[in-house]
Amino acid sequence: MPIVLIRPSTIAGSKINRARSFHSTVNYLYCPKCKELRVKAWYERRNRCSRCRGDAKAIRIPNSWLTYVTYVFYVIVPALVAVYLITHIGLYVWLSLGGVVLMMVVSFADVSRGAAYAKNRIKITDGDLHEFRKRGWR
Ligand SMILES: [Zn+2]
DSSP: OOOOOOOHHHHHHHHHHHHHHHHOOEEEEEETTTTEEEEOOTTOOSOBOTTTOOBOEEEEEOOOHHHHHHHHHHHHHHHHHHHHHHHOOHHHHHHHHHHHHHHHHHHHHHHHHHHHHHHHHHHHHOTTHHHHHHTTOO
16 A cells, blocks of 8 residues: 655645745845855845855844834835826825835835844854954954
8 A cells, every 4th residue: 555645744844934034034144254244135045155155154134113114115105106196196106205215214224223233143143253363353
């Protein structure tokens, strides 16, 4: 009697992982060798340093209220444009433009916060700090 192995737990697990990676908006990659910190691109699967191609440490930035404010603008701005296209009331164009500007300001603040968070995490988690000091790096 052939036994067909179906593992619903693995399937469910991969789904959860995918949902999780969708939720974590920003990941930073840090290379201890090059001391390079950069934002991980969405298409990158492996945590690799862009300079030395070595293993880089991934630092996940948790969402802040700024992230959610950006999400809200992502919804509001097209909605305002849609309202303008229907009603042709000029006010909504200006509101949507204002929304775009605000969204840019908020997302910039969020990116700065993420970078500060990542730098803090490096300070805490970096076990090679001793090594850096020996080589005269800061
Ligand atoms: Zn590197």
